[in-house]
Amino acid sequence: MTIQQRLKEILVVELNLEDFTPETIDDDEALFGGRLGLDSIDALEIVYQVEQNFNIPMKEMNEARAAFQSINTLAAFIEARLQG
Amino acid sequence: MAPVAIAGVGCICALGASYDSCMQALYAGRRNFGLPSRFPIHCETSQPVFEVPDRFLDPWPFSRTLPRTCRMTLIATEQAIAQAQLKPGDLTRPRVGVCVGTNIGVTTGYEIGQAETDSFLLPRDRFLATNPTSLVANTLDLSGPQQTVANACSAGSDAIGIASAWITAGYCDAVIAGGTDELTPRVYYGFKSLFINDQRPCRPFDRNRKGLNLGEGAAVFLLVSETFCRSRQIDPLGYVMGYGGAADAHHFTQPRSDGQGLRLAIDEALTTADVTNDQVCFVNAHGTGTPDNDLVESQVIADLFPGKPFLSTKGYTGHALGAAGPIEAALTLGCLTKGALPATAGYETPDPQMPAHPVAVPTNVDGKVAITQTLAFGGSNSVLVIGSNGCLS
Amino acid sequence: MKAAICGIGVVGGFGNGLPALEKALDGAGVATTDVSIPTREGPIRVPCLTADTAPLADYVPTRVLRRMDHYIRLGLLAAFGAMTDADILDKSRRGRLGIIVATGGGATGNNYNFQYPFEDKEEICGSPIRFSNSVHNAAAAYISIALEEMGPNHSITHEDLSFPSALMTAVTWLQQGRVDAVLVGGVDQLCHAHAFAWQVHRQARGAVQVANKRERPVPAAGEGACFFVLKAADTDATPYTVIRETALGRISAGPLPRPIGDFYILGEGGLAATRADYGKWLLPDARVACYAHVYGDLAIDSAFDTAIAALSRRNNRIYPVGSMAHPAQPLELPADCSIVCLKLGVGETYGWTILE
Numbered sequence: 001m002t003i004q005q006r007l008k009e010i011l012v013v014e015l016n017l018e019d020f021t022p023e024t025i026d027d028d029e030a031l032f033g034g035r036l037g038l039d040s041i042d043a044l045e046i047v048y049q050v051e052q053n054f055n056i057p058m059k060e061m062n063e064a065r066a067a068f069q070s071i072n073t074l075a076a077f078i079e080a081r082l083q084g
Numbered sequence: 085m086a087p088v089a090i091a092g093v094g095c096i097c098a099l100g101a102s103y104d105s106c107m108q109a110l111y112a113g114r115r116n117f118g119l120p121s122r123f124p125i126h127c128e129t130s131q132p133v134f135e136v137p138d139r140f141l142d143p144w145p146f147s148r149t150l151p152r153t154c155r156m157t158l159i160a161t162e163q164a165i166a167q168a169q170l171k172p173g174d175l176t177r178p179r180v181g182v183c184v185g186t187n188i189g190v191t192t193g194y195e196i197g198q199a200e201t202d203s204f205l206l207p208r209d210r211f212l213a214t215n216p217t218s219l220v221a222n223t224l225d226l227s228g229p230q231q232t233v234a235n236a237c238s239a240g241s242d243a244i245g246i247a248s249a250w251i252t253a254g255y256c257d258a259v260i261a262g263g264t265d266e267l268t269p270r271v272y273y274g275f276k277s278l279f280i281n282d283q284r285p286c287r288p289f290d291r292n293r294k295g296l297n298l299g300e301g302a303a304v305f306l307l308v309s310e311t312f313c314r315s316r317q318i319d320p321l322g323y324v325m326g327y328g329g330a331a332d333a334h335h336f337t338q339p340r341s342d343g344q345g346l347r348l349a350i351d352e353a354l355t356t357a358d359v360t361n362d363q364v365c366f367v368n369a370h371g372t373g374t375p376d377n378d379l380v381e382s383q384v385i386a387d388l389f390p391g392k393p394f395l396s397t398k399g400y401t402g403h404a405l406g407a408a409g410p411i412e413a414a415l416t417l418g419c420l421t422k423g424a425l426p427a428t429a430g431y432e433t434p435d436p437q438m439p440a441h442p443v444a445v446p447t448n449v450d451g452k453v454a455i456t457q458t459l460a461f462g463g464s465n466s467v468l469v470i471g472s473n474g475c476l477s
Numbered sequence: 478m479k480a481a482i483c484g485i486g487v488v489g490g491f492g493n494g495l496p497a498l499e500k501a502l503d504g505a506g507v508a509t510t511d512v513s514i515p516t517r518e519g520p521i522r523v524p525c526l527t528a529d530t531a532p533l534a535d536y537v538p539t540r541v542l543r544r545m546d547h548y549i550r551l552g553l554l555a556a557f558g559a560m561t562d563a564d565i566l567d568k569s570r571r572g573r574l575g576i577i578v579a580t581g582g583g584a585t586g587n588n589y590n591f592q593y594p595f596e597d598k599e600e601i602c603g604s605p606i607r608f609s610n611s612v613h614n615a616a617a618a619y620i621s622i623a624l625e626e627m628g629p630n631h632s633i634t635h636e637d638l639s640f641p642s643a644l645m646t647a648v649t650w651l652q653q654g655r656v657d658a659v660l661v662g663g664v665d666q667l668c669h670a671h672a673f674a675w676q677v678h679r680q681a682r683g684a685v686q687v688a689n690k691r692e693r694p695v696p697a698a699g700e701g702a703c704f705f706v707l708k709a710a711d712t713d714a715t716p717y718t719v720i721r722e723t724a725l726g727r728i729s730a731g732p733l734p735r736p737i738g739d740f741y742i743l744g745e746g747g748l749a750a751t752r753a754d755y756g757k758w759l760l761p762d763a764r765v766a767c768y769a770h771v772y773g774d775l776a777i778d779s780a781f782d783t784a785i786a787a788l789s790r791r792n793n794r795i796y797p798v799g800s801m802a803h804p805a806q807p808l809e810l811p812a813d814c815s816i817v818c819l820k821l822g823v824g825e826t827y828g829w830t831i832l833e
Contacts, residue, residue: 014604016543037540041337044605048277061279085653176729190583190613190634211636211823218635218824221727229725230826231642234583234613234634242631249649255725274608331576331621331630336609345627352655461609462618464630 003075027071085356088248089320094163097301098134107418131281134299134402152266156302157216164306178257181228183247184217185239185263186406238458238466241409245327262304265405286373288396291435296372299402303410323471326357332463343384349465357469365451371396386440399429409458416456420472481716486558489701489772490526502796526699526773548584552616552664555702563706572657575629578617579639579663581776640780641828645723662704663777699773703780718790728825738817742782746774779820786816
């Protein structure tokens with residue numbers, strides 16, 4: 001399973017995105033300010049889920065903020081941290 | 085609302101083991117923070133906390149099997165009763181209520197043994213042993229109403245407000261009113277997950293503030309009716325003059341940027357106290373050290389109390405959640421009585437975005453009335469107007 | 478006269494809304510759901526009265542509900558029900574509104590879920606959504622956000638006496654003139670620990686005896702929410718009933734402060750259920766009923782009892798389901814009768830409301 005697919009499955013479940021499925025979320029669409037309707041608490045939850053599921057702890061929200069544009073940017077962030 | 089007499093105050097927090105020692109440490113500028121000592125830190129980052137050391141609790145005859153939240157409540161209660169020069173037995177015949185605000189105190193009974201469902205066989209006994217309100221009422225054999233307030237960070241302030249209403253409505257002759265909360269792993273890591281803790285000791289209203297530090301403690305006011313006061317010839321330490329509360333109705337974790345909820349709460353508190361903005365001689369702000377909270381408070385204080393000194397005491401106590409309001413009400417009363425404010429611990433550099441700045445050095449104040457305000461998770465705003473012993477004359 | 482009940486919203490194992498509650502009170506069966514509870518000896522199945530919050534979609538878009546857990550949704554649904562019933566959902570008709578939410582156990586389902594990471598994983602960090610939702614004022618906060626209501630907001634967690642305490646606070650606020658109306662209610666969510674405790678304690682006892690010693694089967698563990706809109710007693714609105722008296726206290730020395738009424742509804746569930754002795758509070762010929770079979774065994778049962786009392790007063794009748802009345806006693810109530818909702822809690826505590 002790709003990181004993108006895994007992320008989308010996690011987000012749909014953990015953020016309770018009842019109107020969406022992993023298949024209906026575009027990998028390049030904006031996570032915030034777009035049709036998903038995510039806000040600051042969701043951003044914190046994504047950080048937590050990334051920590052739990054990919055074992056990537058974050059000390060500051062600023063570390064993750066730039067990566068939160070889309071599923072693709074988040075996946076790239078995770079890949080970079082897993083390799084580094 | 086008629087002023088409600090404060091016959092005695094009990095207080096135990098990182099500052100000190102009693103109300104008097106807390107005030108001494110406050111004026112000495114002592115900040116007793118450190119890493120959590122009672123549970124392991126598994127995260128990469130560790131944030132300082134303001135713990136109550138065991139040596140503050142050990143001299144008291146309360147069982148160590150009781151949750152810390154409950155022991156601290158019982159200790160603060162005994163202190164308040166003793167300060168009023170009463171004995172616990174003096175409270176059995178009159179109608180005495182208990183109203184305590186807490187977060188940990190309402191969940192501890194479920195946290196104990198939650199990993200083993202089988203050990204949850206006696207939930208009624210767990211409640212009696214872990215709910216601080218019930219514990220106080222049963223220990224002192226009190227017959228009045230009981231209420232455990234669960235309003236997150238403003239729980240303790242709201243408990244004092246509710247208790248004051250019980251006195252003025254004539255339900256009780258006296259109420260043991262206050263708040264309590266202990267530091268637990270669940271709270272520590274829960275706040276960490278919200279990224280609102282500072283990695284350093286907190287810096288309320290400072291330009292470089294990064295967040296709050298958690299604390300713990302308990303504070304209790306013995307509130308009494310005028311009749312009770314006269315019949316026992318009690319000279320009150322001070323008064324709860326007014327109480328106001330309002331909701332932001334905005335966002336669960338972020339305060340309203342216009343501070344409208346806080347403004348409504350201050351307005352109600354002053355109206356119920358029949359006190360003008362000008363008569364308030366200082367404001368004890370919530371001042372957690374988080375970017376959003378402190379900015380909103382500075383704007384509201386600048387608008388409503390221009391030129392008045394204000395401070396945050398959380399640089400000395402941390403944020404003790406449900407206990408924060410009562411601890412700060414006690415410190416407010418102490419500062420009113422002494423006529424002096426300590427410096428705002430942790431504050432060094434003014435934030436240019438703020439229209440008002442807290443006291444950076446010890447500052448004398450002259451007046452009989454002050455305000456203490458608390459802003460809670462979920463958007464609750466709670467304000468108490470505290471009057472000194474001489475405020476009625 | 479202290480306060481008038483002008484609106485009621487309910488959700489529970491019987492369904493959603495007053496018509497569903499009345500149908501259950503009139504004798505329609507209330508179905509339990511088997512809930513699987515993990516124990517050290519393997520899972521057990523416990524019949525529970527569970528509540529469905531799907532009708533919340535009539536009031537709030539699903540995207541707004543997204544992060545709200547079951548506990549919050551129960552409260553929100555009953556709150557909207559009461560506000561609609563009182564016709565004050567529209568802010569212009571509301572005046573200054575206070576909100577008070579009582580719970581016995583809080584978001585118990587969420588509390589447990591949140592704590593699982595502590596046992597299972599070395600890296601102990603919690604979910605921010607679950608942590609936020611676990612705070613006991615979550616329901617009251619989300620109700621204020623959904624209603625855009627900035628009045629005083631208050632949450633009480635005091636097990637069996639949570640709702641009587643909330644009601645007393647609501648009446649006090651009205652008497653003080655603090656607010657023009659109060660939305661006050663109780664929410665309790667089923668959780669594994671409660672269901673397990675129910676299984677062990679209540680079922681082992683077989684039947685339950687209350688007051689006049691008639692035996693009835695033990696009501697199932699339940700969940701639900703029940704909210705009221707209260708206004709000052711001299712309101713122009715036509716109330717269900719008025720609250721004449723509220724009381725809250727603890728038995729210390731001296732005689733029992735017995736409430737006097739024509740008919741008593743007893744809150745037999747919650748933590749005190751295994752110990753409370755209602756018999757000593759009542760005269761031998763007291764007309765008594767218990768309705769826990771309709772809504773289940775839960776700490777905020779006195780909220781549902783108050784709703785049933787309000788319906789009884791409006792309709793001038795005692796509902797037959799669960800009634801402990803002597804068979805020869807009629808089920809009609811005189812128009813001027815008083816109903817006492819009595820709740821005994823652990824630690825010798827009590828709370829009552831007298832409606833007329």
